[in-house]
Amino acid sequence: MSSIxxxxxxxxxxxxxxxxxxxxxxxxxxxxASGTVVALRCKDGIAFAVEKIITSxxxxxxxxxxxxxxxxxxxxxxxxxxxxARQLLTVARDEAKQxxxxxxxxxxxxxxxxxxxxxxxxYTLYGFVRPFGCFILLAAYESxxxxxxxxxxxxVTYAYHGIAVGKAQQTAKTEIEKLKLSELKLEDGIxxxxxxxxxxxxEVKDRMFELELxxxxxxxxxxxxxxxxxxxxxxxxFAKASLEEADxxxxxx
Amino acid sequence: xxxxxPMTYDAEEDQLRDRTKYxxxxxHLIPVEFQQQPVSTGTTIVAVEYDGGVIIGxxxxxxxxxxxxxxxxxxxxxxxDRIFCLRSGSAADTQAIAQVVTYQLDFLSAEMNEPxxxxxxxxxxxxxIYQYRDxxxxxxxxxxxxxxxxxxxxxxxLGGLLVRQPVxxxxxxxxxxxxxxxxxxxxxxxxxxxYDFVLKGITLAITRDGSSGGCARIAIINKDGVExxxxxxxxxxxxxxx
Numbered sequence: 103m104s105s106i107x108x109x110x111x112x113x114x115x116x117x118x119x120x121x122x123x124x125x126x127x128x129x130x131x132x133x134x135a136s137g138t139v140v141a142l143r144c145k146d147g148i149a150f151a152v153e154k155i156i157t158s159x160x161x162x163x164x165x166x167x168x169x170x171x172x173x174x175x176x177x178x179x180x181x182x183x184x185x186x187a188r189q190l191l192t193v194a195r196d197e198a199k200q201x202x203x204x205x206x207x208x209x210x211x212x213x214x215x216x217x218x219x220x221x222x223x224x225y226t227l228y229g230f231v232r233p234f235g236c237f238i239l240l241a242a243y244e245s246x247x248x249x250x251x252x253x254x255x256x257x258v259t260y261a262y263h264g265i266a267v268g269k270a271q272q273t274a275k276t277e278i279e280k281l282k283l284s285e286l287k288l289e290d291g292i293x294x295x296x297x298x299x300x301x302x303x304x305e306v307k308d309r310m311f312e313l314e315l316x317x318x319x320x321x322x323x324x325x326x327x328x329x330x331x332x333x334x335x336x337x338x339x340f341a342k343a344s345l346e347e348a349d350x351x352x353x354x355x
Numbered sequence: 356x357x358x359x360x361p362m363t364y365d366a367e368e369d370q371l372r373d374r375t376k377y378x379x380x381x382x383h384l385i386p387v388e389f390q391q392q393p394v395s396t397g398t399t400i401v402a403v404e405y406d407g408g409v410i411i412g413x414x415x416x417x418x419x420x421x422x423x424x425x426x427x428x429x430x431x432x433x434x435x436d437r438i439f440c441l442r443s444g445s446a447a448d449t450q451a452i453a454q455v456v457t458y459q460l461d462f463l464s465a466e467m468n469e470p471x472x473x474x475x476x477x478x479x480x481x482x483x484i485y486q487y488r489d490x491x492x493x494x495x496x497x498x499x500x501x502x503x504x505x506x507x508x509x510x511x512x513l514g515g516l517l518v519r520q521p522v523x524x525x526x527x528x529x530x531x532x533x534x535x536x537x538x539x540x541x542x543x544x545x546x547x548x549x550y551d552f553v554l555k556g557i558t559l560a561i562t563r564d565g566s567s568g569g570c571a572r573i574a575i576i577n578k579d580g581v582e583x584x585x586x587x588x589x590x591x592x593x594x595x596x597x
Contacts, residue, residue: 204478204479204482205463205471205474205475205478205479206474206475206477206478206481206517207472207474207475207478210467212467213466213467216466245503
């Protein structure tokens with residue numbers, strides 16, 4: 103999977119002989135090193151779950167959040183370099199603000215994803231800047247239903263039914279594929295997303311982590327927000343319980 | 356435009372001849388009858404929402420002072436497939452605004468890959484009017500149909516206000532038919548009732564307002580498309596003439 107660029111990887115303005123831009127691929131490596139993000143597009147909304155890895159007990163809990171709001175109706179979850187993500191968040195908010203000023207209505211999430219992708223792509227064209235080392239997930243519940251978009255460091259954007267990004271993305275993706283997302287309700291989706299995060303979390307390598315959960319859907323009228331405390335507690339206990347179940351199953355074998 | 360002593364809408368229209376930037380010398384050298392007046396769509400425009408679309412209508416007179424420059428003007432200007440604007444005030448200003456907004460909406464619909472919302476069109480018109488409020492004399496109505504909210508009518512008068520209304524009037528001729536509207540408009544009228552209401556309103560305004568005249572142009576906009584009807588002079592509904 104990883105091959106050394108050997109001479110063609112020094113700047114984003116260079117192609118390798120086999121047609122790759124190594125700087126962009128290295129940016130993806132930065133994404134893969136971050137804590138996992140899981141996003142599920144359920145029948146009536148979208149659930150974000152983020153494994154926020156804590157590297158020191160001295161950090162105040164709740165600092166360096168990885169789920170943000172771009173305008174009231176769009177949620178953004180990030181994987182990768184958080185400082186890069188902060189700038190993209192500012193850019194996204196600016197786009198949303200300008201759209202509202204020009205056209206009088208809230209920005210559609212598809213349009214925002216395209217604009218953000220164009221912006222991120224611009225940084226993959228020149229030698230004097232580096233590509234953004236983050237994968238941005240955008241979620242909204244609009245008049246034609248829930249929409250989930252992901253923007254990669256290369257600047258491509260896809261619409262997703264479900265996606266996992268970060269350290270454990272392969273394992274998490276397998277878990278997501280087991281779910282029947284088109285029939286899943288948002289309340290259950292939140293629990294499932296939390297469960298996946300707990301399941302793929304590596305206890306050995308990263309001892310401490312904080313779970314971040316947010317949702318946007320019919321239940322809160324399309325306004326993206328962190329889940330209420332009771333729902334959060336329920337999801338966390340559901341996730342921890344399923345972990346224990348899995349342990350018990352292992353014991354039986 | 357004096358902010359501390361704002362004019363009423365009618366008084367501004369009468370002040371038209373003072374606002375001309377050109378031919379200042381004309382005022383001193385040439386008798387009033389021969390001076391050129393700015394071209395205005397001193398007008399009557401009407402728009403009403405009904406279940407499933409909108410019906411819009413206007414008279415067809417463009418005047419330059421007392422000279423009728425065009426007696427069969429089309430004041431119903433198409434911005435997109437299903438969105439029209441009705442123009443009143445200075446003909447040049449409103450045409451310029453319509454052209455710019457048509458371009459903006461065309462560009463936006465290409466980016467978004469879907470037809471623009473009526474509200475967006477109305478906002479673009481309003482932004483222009485507000486930005487150049489000290490220079491423009493434009494009172495416009497934006498009306499049309501979109502998938503999200505159906506038929507909508509938005510009023511964008513002189514200063515740069517934007518407000519959605521189920522029925523609205525505009526132009527110098529509208530002053531004579533506000534009473535007719537108050538008396539005859541009811542919510543939830545059928546398409547035919549709305550059509551009769553619009554046509555009668557324009558006819559009444561034409562008979563009383565010197566700056567409105569000619570024929571009536573009406574358009575029905577709904578999800579199936581735009582139907583344009585031109586009601587020529589003789590076919591206008593009969594109004595009691597003293």
